[in-house]
Amino acid sequence: MHELSISQNLLELALKHANQAGASRIIDITLEIGELSTVLDDSVQFYWDMISAGTIAEGAQLHFERIAAKMECLGCRHTYLLKQSELSCPECDSINVAVIAGDEFLLKSIEVETDQVAEPA
């Protein structure tokens, strides 16, 4: 249920950037979400539809770009994609490993409609 808080944070962030650009409507929102982030796409979209109603973000489509979880073995330096909960290094079986990708939790970009040409930033 933390998806509600996440959706609220996302809405504030998207509205801030849209207002800065003088947008009249937000059409698309692209998120970059690592596989290790505990966020459910459908749930965020569900709350999004409710809380964005009546704002310039109403009806905006959320796009989730999922980033695969990638690990690096700190022993043999082998890098590999995480499969299920098998964290250990497939090369040397070490459990001394670090996450190098998959934690992302970002608003990457928004597509907006503007009535006039936006001022360059």
Next chain:
Amino acid sequence: MKTHIPVVEQILSANDQIAEQNQTRLDQAGVFGINLMASPGAGKTSTIIKTFEHLNSSLRIGMINGDLATSIDAEKAQAKGITAVQINTGGNCHLDSVMLQSALDQLPLEEIDLLLVENVGNLVCPANFMLGTHKNILIASVPEGDDKPYKYPSMYRGVDALIINKIDLLPYIDFNMGYFQKGVEMLNPGLVTFPISCKTGEGIGEWAVWLEKQTND
């Protein structure tokens, strides 16, 4: 016309900014804050009360308690003499930095050395929301089962120390400590771990010594 706006900003950046403000406020008041997370029933309040009993003579301790509803836990703590504030999240599954900010307003921070924040009982959501405390501590408990690190990796990865409570129940429950600790080691290598029992008092001393050192450093 249609415009593409690159943003690349943390979705929870607003929460993180207020968390930073909370931490500055704690630092200025000389308060060391810890965020205690656990599943419901793991023994968060019991651990806080035991910790208070151990450290009461050397540290001034305050508590903030987060729950969906009721002030049972804060009242329990107050009855022991702990300066406690209750936050009711009204159904929200975690504390966030704004809730902590308003709770800090209600505490005499200048009279506190160590602030124990009891998060909402949950092994998923609290891991995503920084509060501004200095350390994140997870309390696991034996009856939850030995597979929890594998099932809730994001929680186990993000903590600075781990308490394993209810070790007095080990003889009665199929809890494989080796399997549990292997999972912890994979997710959080070298994590400092304190096996304790709030019931018998075993291990509380070691935990309290560590916490006191963290607070004074």
